[in-house]
Amino acid sequence: VRTLEHPRAIRAGELPVHGRLRAWPFTPLLYVGPALAVLGLVLVYPVLQSIWLAFFDSRLVTPDKFAFVGAANFATIGGDAIFRQALITTILFTTATVACAFCLGLAFALLVDDLPGRWGSLRGLLLAPWVTPAIVVGFLFLYMFDLEVGVVNLVLGAVTGTRQRIAWLSNANLSMVAVVVANVWSQTPLFLLMFAAALTTIPNDQKESMRLDGATAWGEFRYLTLPYLRNIMVVASLLMVIRNFNNFPVIWTMTQGGPVYATTTLIVYIYRLAFQQFNFGYSSAVGVVWLLVLLALAVLYVRLLRREPLA
Amino acid sequence: MIGRRQWKVILRRGPLLALAMTWTLFPLYWMAVTALKSNLDIFNLRLELVPARPTLENFVGLWTSSVPIRSYLTNSIVTAVATCLFTIVLALLAAYALSRLRMPLREPLQLLMLIGQMFPLLVLLIPLYLLFLRLGLLNTNQGLVLAYCSTAVPVGVWFMKGFMDAVPRELDEAAKIDGCGDLGVLWHILLPLLGPGLVAVGVFAFLDAWNNLVFPLGLTTRPEARTLPPGLLMAVDSQFRQDWGGLMAASILASLPPIVAFIAVQRWIIRGIVSGALKG
Numbered sequence: 001v002r003t004l005e006h007p008r009a010i011r012a013g014e015l016p017v018h019g020r021l022r023a024w025p026f027t028p029l030l031y032v033g034p035a036l037a038v039l040g041l042v043l044v045y046p047v048l049q050s051i052w053l054a055f056f057d058s059r060l061v062t063p064d065k066f067a068f069v070g071a072a073n074f075a076t077i078g079g080d081a082i083f084r085q086a087l088i089t090t091i092l093f094t095t096a097t098v099a100c101a102f103c104l105g106l107a108f109a110l111l112v113d114d115l116p117g118r119w120g121s122l123r124g125l126l127l128a129p130w131v132t133p134a135i136v137v138g139f140l141f142l143y144m145f146d147l148e149v150g151v152v153n154l155v156l157g158a159v160t161g162t163r164q165r166i167a168w169l170s171n172a173n174l175s176m177v178a179v180v181v182a183n184v185w186s187q188t189p190l191f192l193l194m195f196a197a198a199l200t201t202i203p204n205d206q207k208e209s210m211r212l213d214g215a216t217a218w219g220e221f222r223y224l225t226l227p228y229l230r231n232i233m234v235v236a237s238l239l240m241v242i243r244n245f246n247n248f249p250v251i252w253t254m255t256q257g258g259p260v261y262a263t264t265t266l267i268v269y270i271y272r273l274a275f276q277q278f279n280f281g282y283s284s285a286v287g288v289v290w291l292l293v294l295l296a297l298a299v300l301y302v303r304l305l306r307r308e309p310l311a
Numbered sequence: 312m313i314g315r316r317q318w319k320v321i322l323r324r325g326p327l328l329a330l331a332m333t334w335t336l337f338p339l340y341w342m343a344v345t346a347l348k349s350n351l352d353i354f355n356l357r358l359e360l361v362p363a364r365p366t367l368e369n370f371v372g373l374w375t376s377s378v379p380i381r382s383y384l385t386n387s388i389v390t391a392v393a394t395c396l397f398t399i400v401l402a403l404l405a406a407y408a409l410s411r412l413r414m415p416l417r418e419p420l421q422l423l424m425l426i427g428q429m430f431p432l433l434v435l436l437i438p439l440y441l442l443f444l445r446l447g448l449l450n451t452n453q454g455l456v457l458a459y460c461s462t463a464v465p466v467g468v469w470f471m472k473g474f475m476d477a478v479p480r481e482l483d484e485a486a487k488i489d490g491c492g493d494l495g496v497l498w499h500i501l502l503p504l505l506g507p508g509l510v511a512v513g514v515f516a517f518l519d520a521w522n523n524l525v526f527p528l529g530l531t532t533r534p535e536a537r538t539l540p541p542g543l544l545m546a547v548d549s550q551f552r553q554d555w556g557g558l559m560a561a562s563i564l565a566s567l568p569p570i571v572a573f574i575a576v577q578r579w580i581i582r583g584i585v586s587g588a589l590k591g
Contacts (some may be wrong), residue, residue, distance in 0.1 A: 032408045
């Protein structure tokens with residue numbers, strides 16, 4: 001940073017040649033203008049409109065009844081048993097997914113770290129689920145967990161030698177298991193990617209000196225690897241919690257939130273309220289509550305990023 | 312060449328690596344195998360790991376099916392390519408201002424780009440539906456591209472800014488002394504150095520649009536206006552009911568462009584993801 005104490009101090013990116021243009025400090029905003037215009041239309045305006053709608057009784061089936069109801073929609077949330085269940089489902093779904101994908105991603109990253117020669121390309125193969133579209137992930141596991149022809153039941157049958165089949169997707173508890181397995185499969189690569197990137201930042205001489213000191217593999221992991229990964233672990237987990245709080249396609253493709261409400265997370269509940277029951281007002285109110293939760297998490301995420309520059 | 316010590320590394324990790332590979336690749340393998348089986352073989356309830364009588368009938372069936380899969384495919388390609396190009400241009404301009412120019416509102420704008428990536432799409436859906444209804448954008452590809460931009464643009468700006476920050480400022484300062492304006496610097500100095508950034512942002516926007524289920528599900532009502540994800544989802548309850556071979560063939564069709572794009576630009580996009588996700 002240059003600190004010339006002169007009225008026409010030269011700062012990076014600001015040269016006196018363009019002093020004339022700089023007289024109007026809003027010129028640079030023209031570059032942001034197109035992006036802002038689009039985001040204003042499809043991001044900012046919808047958010048504001050959502051907040052607005054949350055205060056109205058707005059149902060598509062009775063369009064003439066569009067009426068201001070104050071905070072009534074929010075009051076309804078308090079007594080809504082399905083909302084409470086969806087909240088619990090969301091937390092369960094997210095915790096299970098993030099915990100499992102985290103562990104698998106870490107294990108995979110350690111496995112492919114420093115693989116010699118061409119074996120390094122195995123890492124690329126392990127990323128394959130990441131580029132598989134969410135909807136395909138849904139179809140794939142819908143098929144694999146199928147009652148009759150699903151490979152999961154076929155393998156279980158072959159291993160146990162029985163002909164009994166498990167109804168994964170129509171059982172309230174098992175459907176959650178199936179959805180989480182699909183989700184873990186699809187999200188492990190992102191953890192792998194981030195952990196693998198962080199592993200490359202560990203200096204080689206530190207690894208060597210630890211090995212020379214006779215450290216065990218566990219010791220090396222505990223006292224060298226873990227400290228280097230700690231920040232990225234926190235940030236990646238938070239990022240994935242946010243993502244799964246928004247996760248819709250995998251669940252919707254596999255179970256549509258069912259059986260009944262067993263796999264209805266809040267985001268699925270918001271969709272069902274809006275596009276199955278056409279209750280736009282109440283759906284918006286639930287959406288606004290969820291928006292606030294995500295906003296808080298996003299702010300936390302940004303502050304973590306800013307505080308600790310990573311990698 | 313691989314030395315003895317390195318072979319030991321591979322042998323020691325071998326069993327676990329094999330497990331990791333099986334977990335990751337078996338579902339994809341199973342998808343391919345099923346797509347190559349006739350439904351008769353799929354329903355014979357034996358664990359048939361290699362198709363005994365491979366057939367392409369499921370792929371042929373996609374083209375002759377009663378579901379307008381060709382319209383879905385066209386819509387998917389058109390909207391994804393348009394989103395990709397649109398996002399590159401918008402992100403390039405915005406990232407230039409955020410990375411290089413001094414201006415008011417810079418901090419809140421950066422926050423909007425970062426936090427905008429984390430908004431739940433579904434909450435935007437009702438207002439967008441009502442807005443598009445009024446503007447006549449329901450069931451149009453233009454409408455879908457606009458909607459996709461709500462996530463593609465914030466992410467794109469963020470990535471692009473990361474790539475641009477990595478270009479030394481001395482380069483544009485030198486160009487400015489030679490009489491280059493802001494646009495000139497962007498065009499002559501930065502653009503040639505931003506190849507990987509453009510590719511990463513473009514591929515990301517393409518994938519984001521290609522994989523999007525929420526927006527086309529809510530913003531299209533006519534079958535021929537749908538893209539592949541909502542189109543196939545609807546077909547699961549009709550055409551593909553109990554036709555797993557057909558569904559897996561369609562899934563392969565939907566996965567191919569992302570996988571090809573990924574293989575082509577793996578190196579660059581991983582750098583983009585990592586720098587975008589890790590650096591604040």
